[in-house]
Structures are given as C-alpha cells and as structure tokens.
Amino acid sequence: MYYDITAIKDRMSICDACDSLGITRKRSGSNFSIPCPNPAHYEHKHDNCFVFPSSGRFHCFSCGVSGDLIGLIMTYRGYSFADAVEYAAEMSGCGVTITERKKKDILRFITSEECEFLGIRNEPVYSISAIADCHLSDAEIGNKNGNWDTDGSSFAFLECVIPNPLRLLWEKDPKSYKELIRNKAYERIGVYKQIGKGLKVDVSEHLKKAADLFMGFGGMYDSRKEECIEYL
Numbered sequence: 001m002y003y004d005i006t007a008i009k010d011r012m013s014i015c016d017a018c019d020s021l022g023i024t025r026k027r028s029g030s031n032f033s034i035p036c037p038n039p040a041h042y043e044h045k046h047d048n049c050f051v052f053p054s055s056g057r058f059h060c061f062s063c064g065v066s067g068d069l070i071g072l073i074m075t076y077r078g079y080s081f082a083d084a085v086e087y088a089a090e091m092s093g094c095g096v097t098i099t100e101r102k103k104k105d106i107l108r109f110i111t112s113e114e115c116e117f118l119g120i121r122n123e124p125v126y127s128i129s130a131i132a133d134c135h136l137s138d139a140e141i142g143n144k145n146g147n148w149d150t151d152g153s154s155f156a157f158l159e160c161v162i163p164n165p166l167r168l169l170w171e172k173d174p175k176s177y178k179e180l181i182r183n184k185a186y187e188r189i190g191v192y193k194q195i196g197k198g199l200k201v202d203v204s205e206h207l208k209k210a211a212d213l214f215m216g217f218g219g220m221y222d223s224r225k226e227e228c229i230e231y232l
Contacts, residue, residue, distance in 0.1 A: 003085050003086065003089045005070070005085060005088075008085070008088045008089055008092050009056060009068070009069065011092040011093065012069065012088060012091060012092035013053060013056065013069070014051055014052075014053065014056045014057065014058060014068065014069040014072060015032065015051060015053055016069075016091075016092075017069040017072050017073060017088065017091075018032070018034060018051060018072070020091045020221075021037075021072070021073065021076050021077070021223075022223050023035065023037065023072075023076065025051065028050065030053070030054070031050050031051060031052050031053065032050065032051040032053070033047060033048075033049065033050050033051075034049050034050070034051055034058070035049065036048050036049040036060045036062065036063060036065065037049070037058075037065070037072060037075045037076035038060060038063050038065040038075055039075075039078070040063070041060065041062065041063040041065070048060055048061060048062040048063075049061070049062070049065075056068055056069060058071075058072055069088060070084045070085060070088060071084075073087055073088060087221055090218060090221050091175075091221060093173075093174065093175035109167070109170055110122075110181065110213070114213065115166070117188070117209065117210075117213075118181070118184040118185060118188060118210075118213065119184065119188075120166060120180070120181075120184055121165065121166065122164065122166050122167075178217040178218045179218070181213060181214075181216075181217040182213075182214050182217050182218060182219055182222055182224075184213075185210045185211070185213040185214035185217070185219075185228075186210075186214055186224055186227075186228065188206070188210040189207055189210045189211065189214070189227070189228060189231065192206045192207050192210065193207070204231070207231040208231050208232060210228075210231070211228045211229065211230075211231040211232050212232065214228045215228065215229065215232065
C-alpha cells in the first residue's frame with residue numbers, strides 16, 4: 001500500500017501527533033515541552049524534551065532522542081517505520097492513493113442492525129417548512145396543508161428531506177465516521193458492563209459485538225483499545 005508522507009505532514013502537524021498519541025504539551029514560548037517519548041528515558045519531565053512546530057521536529061536534550069512526527073510515533077509506540085506511517089495516515093485521513101482510499105472507506109458501511117445496536121440514526125431527516133404567501137386562496141391553502149396566521153397571512157407548509165446524515169458523514173468525512181462508530185461502541189461497552197454488573201446477567205455477546213465494532217473502525221489506533229480488546 002502506498003502512503004504519501006509529504007501529504008500526511010501537510011495535513012498533520014507534530015503537535016497533532018502529540019495530541020493523537022495522548023502526549024501532554026506545555027507551551028514554552030513558540031515551542032512546547034513534552035515528557036520524553038523514549039521508553040528508555042525514565043525521567044519524564046517537561047523541561048527535557050521539546051517540540052518545535054516551525055520545523056516539525058522534537059528533541060530531548062537529556063537522552064538525545066529526536067525526529068519528525070513519524071519518528072515521534074515510532075519512539076512513543078515502539079512501531080516500525082511502516083507501522084508509524086500507517087498510523088499517521090489513518091489519523092490524518094490522507095496519505096493513501098485515491099483508489100486505495102476509496103476502496104478502504106466505501107467498503108464498510110454499518111448495517112441497520114448495527115446502527116440500532118449503537119443507537120445511531122440511519123435514515124433521512126424530515127422537517128416542515130412554513131412559507132408565507134398572502135396571495136394563496138383558501139382552496140390553495142387547503143391543498144397545501146396550510147393554515148392562517150393571526151394576522152391574516154396565509155402559510156403553505158412544505159415537507160423537506162435532509163439526506164441520511166450518517167451516509168453523508170461516511171462519504172464526506174471517513175475519519176469522523178469511524179470516530180463516531182468507535183465512540184458509540186465504547187459507550188455501549190460501558191452500558192452493558194453496568195447492566196451485567198447490576199442485573200447479574202451474561203452480556204458477553206453484547207460486549208464482544210461492541211468491541212468488534214470498536215476495533216473494526218480504527219480501534220487499533222485508539223487509546224481506549226485496552227479497555228475494549230479484553231472482550232474480543
């Protein structure tokens with residue numbers, strides 16, 4: 001699979017990478033201090049390691065580790081270069097070829113049953129709009145399912161349809177679509193844990209279903225994965 005690292009860096013800054021990884025940043029002038037991401041460096045103080053947004057790099061003045069956002073991911077997660085690039089591509093929502101990205105994103109749209117399980121609306125939204133028109137006759141108003149206002153102005157009520165919001169999100173913003181699924185799945189895990197504990201019933205099947213959805217939509221790159229993976 002091909003990844004465009006330049007495109008990834010254009011879309012995702014090293015500060016974004018810190019936030020995605022859960023690394024705390026503290027402003028220090030025009031730069032940021034962070035706990036050193038090097039697992040071999042046990043003195044995790046904010047005055048040792050710094051992120052430089054202008055150059056897109058980080059450097060620890062204590063242990064000497066440094067690099068760009070890919071190097072930060074490799075160091076903090078222990079990933080290989082290829083895995084770090086894939087992580088950055090996923091988090092930035094870019095970096096793969098158009099054909100590969102299209103296949104990856106349109107291949108999986110959750111079913112109606114899964115939507116119901118997660119409590120996600122998966123249908124068009126209908127709304128009613130009132131349009132004032134003083135020239136409509138009583139008959140025309142009746143035909144348009146209208147009514148008279150108190151000031152004598154006639155109103156025609158028209159039904160408007162907003163396309164399925166979930167499908168629009170899936171088509172326009174795959175990253176947010178996946179995040180929505182993960183958030184809802186994570187919520188369901190919490191709900192069924194409480195149900196199982198409170199009612200003393202077996203909810204393992206529901207927990208596994210929620211965990212499957214969580215991991216299937218980018219959960220491997222989510223900091224909450226350890227809380228979900230145990231149910232698989």
